[in-house]
Amino acid sequence: MDQAAQQKKDVSYAAVAATAWIVWDTLTNIDVEVEYIWKLPNAPWMKIAYLFIRYVTILHAGAVLTLDVGAVRFPGTACRIWLAEEGIYMEVLALAVEVLLVLRLYVLFNQNKVVLWAMSTAFVAEIACMAAAIGKTVPAATFNENCQILWTPSFFMVYWLSSLIFETFLFGLTLVAFVRHVKDIHRKHSILFVFFRDGTWAFALIFVCMLLNTLMYKLNANPLAGMGYYWDLSVMSFAGAHILLNIRRLGVPDGPSGVGTTLPTMQFELSDIPTAVDTAHFSSTATV
Template sequence: MSTNPIFVAAARDDSYAGVAALTFLTWDVLIHLADEVKYIWHGRNGWMKWIYLFIRHMPIFAQGSTGVHFNSTGCRDWIIYQAAVMEAITLAVEIVLIIRVYALYNRNKLVLTIILLLFVMEVTTMRCTDYIYGLLAMLSGLETILFVLTLIKFFQVAHRRIGEQTLLNTFVRDGTWAFAIIFLIMLLNTLMYQLSHTPLAGICYFWALSVMSFAGSHALLNLRRHCWESEPWFSTQTMMFTTDYELSEHSTQPTADKRTNSTTGEEMEVDAVPQLPI
């Protein structure tokens, strides 16, 4: 290990940042552990539960080696490991965000096909170009599209004066802050790797893992919390988006795609969110 004071100081700061990121993520896991048990582990045993487990807890294990020193061969292997973990977490979070948009558009096959094609193109770009630039391109491109699609759906029903606690508002709220913090941390991580040639280059890596874990896990957890607490008619056994969910202000009870107004006798169309396990 180099004894250059600048190198040593950079390595120390990098370790401090790693410990801070791990502390933040561990603290967030602990304060939401009761909600996780109630809304995730007591729900249906679907694949979303396991992708939540991966997104939520894998970064903690990945950060457990903070401060460990390697020789030149071990350092190269460690960098490969870091890149693989980051890519796996990123892809898992992207899958969650894609499914959210798929649900918003009532399981529209055309929307899903377009998103999946873009997803494959972005992954190919990440593999065929410089890894760091490819990862940033993936996030800035695909996540921007998903964010825009979410906003489009929101404005399509905005005239109905949706209340603050509706499922769609939960989608838009979580999609907005998740997009913002993920893009920001990945941009900072990319800039550090490109501009710094000291151990300080990796100062944002563990924070990127923590932020991805935080955003992806809360995007799932908040939906389940909303379904359990705001909509008691949701089955606690299935925990699914239902085609009976009404996004308008007329009712918070399950309805069909069309409903008769009890006052006017007119038939009203309601927007719906499809059945999809969360």
Template sequence: MPLNANRLIRDLESSSGSAFFFLAWEILITLDDEVELIWSKPWNSWIKWAFLVGRYFSLLLLFADQVVRLVITYSTINLHDNVLRIWFALQGLIAFSIMEGAEICLMARIYALYNKNKWVGYGFMVLLSAEALTAFLGIGLTFPRPPFDPQVIITQTPGSFDYFSIATLVSQTILLALSMARYRFLYKQGYWGGTRILHLMSRDGTLAFAIFFMLSLLMLIYHVLHEPFAPDEYTWSIGLISTTECRLILNLQKLPIAEPDFTSFPELTTILTNDRSGLGTSHMMTVFREEHVPHEEHEIEC
């Protein structure tokens, strides 16, 4: 193998290893919040599963990716070509599944802002289904044929990234437009001034949209232009998507109770209150109050 090819492979493996350790570091520095705010939730809480899958499934995928790279480069173990072909082809599906989990969390926030409008919910289901169909279509149309060079896994990204990235860009644009329209409406209605929950959702949501959109765009550009670091853009994307999704959840769970009592506007998060007994912090769920059904309570966790 040429010297420059050896250098490229070492750089790629170092960068992918850095992505793995970045996500592991992120998990460690937020572990206290995770234990306090996530582990204490019941096992039938969807937000608990969204958080745990988004965090530890991503970590497992990055670890597996690093193991496969090291085995291909340094080990005398000969992995079967069909196994490597499937692993390479499914990278688009892996990236899609990670992004899909993060998008569901964003959709839940927008759905709550629209007072659980059923048409918004149906629209989100159609959007998710269209993304899934595009991702599977991309895998089917670009599945690599034998013979398969194992080095491709280290130096290239699969063709399904074209389909997945474009579908994600379209989805993110729609979600951003819906959220901005709702924030504008709420601002005109006078809810914005004293509601910290809206400021937090606007700040975190807009930042998350920007990160997801940029990662999807870079994934598409790197693949189309055959940039040498395209595979590591993919691994870093997994780590950054996982981090952003989990931070979205944790930030909303940690929002302290510091809101005026708006009976006509829903409060959308878990809140923290000081325990007067001195035993620490107690967790209380706020309720989602529909304007047309003021006494009906619904738990909104994301």
């Protein structure tokens, strides 16, 4: 087996593993999903967000995997269109998950407008950087006969680095909020504990995955550069879905997870999200 064929095989193994993992996670949490997403009334935006983050991502990963494994041959123009689609989808998925993180921080900072504007400005800057990176990379990238990326310009690093920087910024705000409220965290299932816990593990997973993607594209001028794409999809889907599930758990008294039982009078609601991301509403008998 020649080197190119082995590299393609390695990428396919990574893709199958990442896709199988997120499908397994979905199936093992289907009962929780039904209980906290589909059965509960209100917050239709949460249902739409969950549907996109969880199921549209699985369909997208499956479609890309089918084309990769099937070794479908495309003309050069189609390869560029496909690369643009992959980049745009990943950007939209990342932004959807980051909106959830921004809203949670808005709650933790007691709906502080200065913090909101700082996060919104950084968010817009991230979108602009990622869009610019896609615009410059797609025309310049080179592919093999199976549409696998062989080379991308150095500017493509901006695509991954902008998300890394923004995620680090959000995590920094999470640590600040933690220091401000650390005396209020008395119970393992309090809203503060859940928010800080989810913010920490989500940041760690997303940061590591994006860092590995950055290094793969920087260090490899062969099909192995795209090996981390599927894992990035799966990690984003996993993080976004579980953040949404945990948010819904917090608003349900006497839930099977035990979270709701510690906050029997708490109501958590995020109304429809405009582009400015400024309509988070939080009311609770607990002081946040």
